[in-house]
Amino acid sequence: MKLSVLKIPLPKIDISKINITQHRRRNNPGEVPGTFFINETALPSKIFVYSYKEDHLEELAANDMADAINFTKNHRGYTHWIDVKGLGSQSVLDFIQKEFDVNPLVMEDIVHTHQRPKNEEYDHFMFVVSRMLELDKGLQLKNEQLSFLLFKDTLISFQEDYDDVLDPVRNRLRKNVNGNIRVLGPSYMLYALMDTVIDHYFTIINRLGDELEIVEDHLYQKPRKQLMYRIQGVKKLMITMRRGSWPERDKLNELLKSTNPLINEEVKLFLRDAYDHSIQIIDLIESMRETATSLLDLYLSLMSNKMNEVMKTLTIISAIFIPLTFIAGIYGMNFAYQDPKTGEILKDNMPELYMHNGYMYVMILMLLIAIAQIWYFARKGWFRD
Structure with a gap:
């Protein structure tokens, strides 16, 4: 009612x-x-x-x-x-x-x-x-x-x-x-x-x-x-x-x-x-x-409840973007897979940087993580008044 x-x-x-x-x-x-x-x-x-x-x-x-x-x-x-x-x-x-x-x-x-x-x-x-x-x-x-x-x-x-x-x-x-x-x-x-x-x-x-x-x-x-x-x-x-x-x-x-x-x-x-x-x-x-x-x-x-709702929304947004930011931060380090001077292959560096369709795979992964988080927050009732 x-x-x-x-x-x-x-x-x-x-x-x-x-x-x-x-x-x-x-x-x-x-x-x-x-x-x-x-x-x-x-x-x-x-x-x-x-x-x-x-x-x-x-x-x-x-x-x-x-x-x-x-x-x-x-x-x-x-x-x-x-x-x-x-x-x-x-x-x-x-x-x-x-x-x-x-x-x-x-x-x-x-x-x-x-x-x-x-x-x-x-x-x-x-x-x-x-x-x-x-x-x-x-x-x-x-x-x-x-x-x-x-x-x-x-x-x-x-x-x-x-x-x-x-x-x-x-x-x-x-x-x-x-x-x-x-x-x-x-x-x-x-x-x-x-x-x-x-x-x-x-x-x-x-x-x-x-x-x-x-x-x-x-x-x-x-x-x-x-x-x-x-x-x-x-x-x-x-x-x-x-x-x-x-x-x-x-x-x-x-x-x-x-x-x-x-x-x-x-x-x-x-x-x-x-x-x-x-x-x-x-x-x-x-x-x-x-x-x-x-x-x-x-x-x-x-007013306090209104502020809590605002903080709740900001917290949800922050929680969604934290893992995405983490992934973007890792791939933003740009450690080369091959030494440009000697041509040596560095196996412990980032092979994904030269992977075919690697960019698309990472974006799909980030999207799936965001969808999974939203589904989890919805089940917990965070989006309800």
Whole structure:
């Protein structure tokens, strides 16, 4: 029974783009804690305000934080979500720090976007960090920090870029009248945003799983270096996801155990579900890392087998020509049968050199030896896969 492998075309992906976009630390050693500097590549801040209650929602694209705060003050009794996109406006960050009395160390962590997922509790607010991952068609992974400040009736979110994966939450907020997102306060909004980020991990894992399946199919067709590079690229993405998912699980566990009144007790039920999702993601990542490692081992094994086949072919060819070369070497010595000066017959030299049809006899002998060797190797099974 022959195993047939489908010939699936390999998607055209630039291997050099299988990479991760993230920021490195920019702090200088010895800086005073709590100081922060705006990255010159940071985008100017755009501010969006969502003020809502059970049956009503108001939205505002604010020009600055002063307009956003005035908008929330004009909607007392509402829950507010202030979404700050881009961290390039010093005035916006300074205003938030002064207006909400935020610890300078927290503002430093918001701006220096290399933080791991974590949860920190202060007297009147909570500071939460998540890692928001996005994967484009070329397997370019964007690793972005998503920070939250949770207050009694207000949630402020900070993100580096204008694009995100949070539109499902905005749509639920606009459509889900009297739903949990409208009723359970800012702590539920915090859960909803974190849960959306976590669920997007599943989308990325599914894409990487499809990539590994395509690579596996092509490995059996024809192992080549491009496949090895793609496996290594997927492993690199998995390592980044692992770095984000493990502390994400720990952060959710801390929120579940927290007694802070800013976390609604009803929300903890939903946080437990997000915690389960984070555990599933960790299990999937570990499983896929093992799969990628196995595929890499398979590639090396197939390449080794391919090399063995090449060496086997060369060995057979060499084995056939060794006796032929031996015969040719003997008759290439040209020891004369008769001394050209004295005419003496040298009986112990090569009489075959002057034999009638000697050349034909030697060629037939060499051909018979080659045929006999090929027959012998065939019986031994050397020509079988």
